[in-house]
Amino acid sequence: MPEIGLTPRLLARLEARFPGKVAVGHAGLNATERQADVLRLLQDEAPLFVGVRNAVLAPLKDIGLVIVDEEQEGSYKSEEHPRINARDLAVKRAQLEGCPVVLGSATPSLESWHAAQNGRYRLLRLMERPAGVTLPTVKVVDLRECYKEERKKVVFSPLLLKGMREALSLGQQCMLLLNRRGFENFWMCRACGKTFDCPHCALSLTYHKGAYRLRCHLCGYETAPPEVCIHCGAEHLRGVGEGTEQIEDQLRALFPEARILRLDRDTTTRRGSLEAGLLAAEEGAVDILVGTQMLAKGHTFPKLTLVGILNADMGLKIPDFRAAERTFQLLTQVAGRAGRAELSGRVLLQTYSPDHPAIVHAVAQNFEGFAAEELPYREALGYPPYAAMSLYRSEGDTPREALEPLRALRARLETVPGLRLLGPLESPIAKVKDRYRMQLIVKAASRGPLGEAMRAAPLEPGGAVTLDRDPLQFGV
Ligand SMILES: [Zn+2]
Ligand SMILES: [Zn+2]
Numbered sequence: 001m002p003e004i005g006l007t008p009r010l011l012a013r014l015e016a017r018f019p020g021k022v023a024v025g026h027a028g029l030n031a032t033e034r035q036a037d038v039l040r041l042l043q044d045e046a047p048l049f050v051g052v053r054n055a056v057l058a059p060l061k062d063i064g065l066v067i068v069d070e071e072q073e074g075s076y077k078s079e080e081h082p083r084i085n086a087r088d089l090a091v092k093r094a095q096l097e098g099c100p101v102v103l104g105s106a107t108p109s110l111e112s113w114h115a116a117q118n119g120r121y122r123l124l125r126l127m128e129r130p131a132g133v134t135l136p137t138v139k140v141v142d143l144r145e146c147y148k149e150e151r152k153k154v155v156f157s158p159l160l161l162k163g164m165r166e167a168l169s170l171g172q173q174c175m176l177l178l179n180r181r182g183f184e185n186f187w188m189c190r191a192c193g194k195t196f197d198c199p200h201c202a203l204s205l206t207y208h209k210g211a212y213r214l215r216c217h218l219c220g221y222e223t224a225p226p227e228v229c230i231h232c233g234a235e236h237l238r239g240v241g242e243g244t245e246q247i248e249d250q251l252r253a254l255f256p257e258a259r260i261l262r263l264d265r266d267t268t269t270r271r272g273s274l275e276a277g278l279l280a281a282e283e284g285a286v287d288i289l290v291g292t293q294m295l296a297k298g299h300t301f302p303k304l305t306l307v308g309i310l311n312a313d314m315g316l317k318i319p320d321f322r323a324a325e326r327t328f329q330l331l332t333q334v335a336g337r338a339g340r341a342e343l344s345g346r347v348l349l350q351t352y353s354p355d356h357p358a359i360v361h362a363v364a365q366n367f368e369g370f371a372a373e374e375l376p377y378r379e380a381l382g383y384p385p386y387a388a389m390s391l392y393r394s395e396g397d398t399p400r401e402a403l404e405p406l407r408a409l410r411a412r413l414e415t416v417p418g419l420r421l422l423g424p425l426e427s428p429i430a431k432v433k434d435r436y437r438m439q440l441i442v443k444a445a446s447r448g449p450l451g452e453a454m455r456a457a458p459l460e461p462g463g464a465v466t467l468d469r470d471p472l473q474f475g476v
Helices: 004-017 031-042 053-057 086-097 110-117 143-150 158-169 244-254 273-282 323-335 357-363 367-381 399-413 448-456
Strands: 022-025 048-051 066-068 101-103 137-142 173-177 184-189 206-208 213-215 237-242 260-263 288-291 304-309 346-351 388-396 420-432 435-444 465-469
Touching: 004 022, 004 048, 048 053, 053 086, 066 086, 086 101, 110 367, 137 143, 137 158, 137 357, 143 346, 158 173, 158 304, 158 346, 237 244, 244 260, 244 288, 260 273, 304 323, 323 346, 323 357, 323 367, 346 357, 357 367, 388 399, 388 448, 399 420, 399 435, 399 448, 399 465, 435 448
Parallel strands: 022 048, 066 101, 137 346, 173 288, 173 304, 260 288, 304 346
Antiparallel strands: 184 206, 184 237, 206 213, 388 435, 388 465, 420 435
């Protein structure tokens, strides 16, 4: 499983089907529980083992089948050394154990899909939906048209408001998604045009109204919002880009009678609060659920009939060649939240780019259409699955200190045939916690030359440069 939050539901299902035969392994268990489960495994009392990520290394004997659920999930990949992708490790382990591995997904990664297309993997299709699950109807709301009509920025389109009123009047639930927390994304000065950035990171501070704080979402730095511009002293400060906190405020004004619950990283810091909130929504104690993408996964709300995606384009702007793929996956997952019970659901997807392939195919819930359109771009630009990549990173107290080790590395890699070297350049976020960050991207037509590169320029453990093979995160 990709995430701990998804395991209780799966466990309940498995226990119902195979009582007493399921062992669990994940970091949330205490040592005794873990030990007990490992003992059961070793004694062959539990033929089914469910775990998160590194559980793929569990000490099992005679493995007959490995299943990786939601194989496209980025959370399989550890973003800390040694940066292992548990999905890829599962494939390798199955190979070593001589057993099949099933990669399950409604929106496969393009790497896995490509492997299935060229015969390296075998494609098995689930042609029927589970009982009680119907496809919701998805409708696009063009925010450009809304802007033309209202002559101002529209957060809730008239169609969305109408749909919400209808659903609420029938006692049904609505879910609204916006992938940005806080009240306003950043503050700027109308006089000098400058923004208020974190003093330790190359990132704007986000305004949190409830806490009355400007906060850095990278390092946790926070400060009281200034009365006047810190750059020029002018008094005309303006917040830009609404976040979930503001959406909640606006919803309370629009629907004073409704029971509204916001779930994002700010409201779920206490342990168990996310689960408690989701449970309340499942039991019907919430009319409008608003939050970030943490709402997109795996939960079933029986009375949910309307899902509103407030700004579907947000993820498309991230400087990452997988931005379109991730947006497609997220939108498809979110759309799947509506209509999972007896009531049929609908999804309103607000966007400024209704013609973008990720949006068009998410609306049609057409994975193969999306893959057919996206893969030729990847091929033309030399990105996975048509190429292999390594990402070398380095940090320093000054930009120069971060740059030098990568320059030296590049000089050594230039002797290795078959590599394309991009950089060293500033990382997309050039400074975090007072450390400057640089990166060198290395591409090759296959994995061989990247292994060659590791031999030609071995990295010192604990040295200035770190390596990410098959990187998934480029935006930070
Ligand atoms: Zn100013
Ligand atoms: Zn910061």
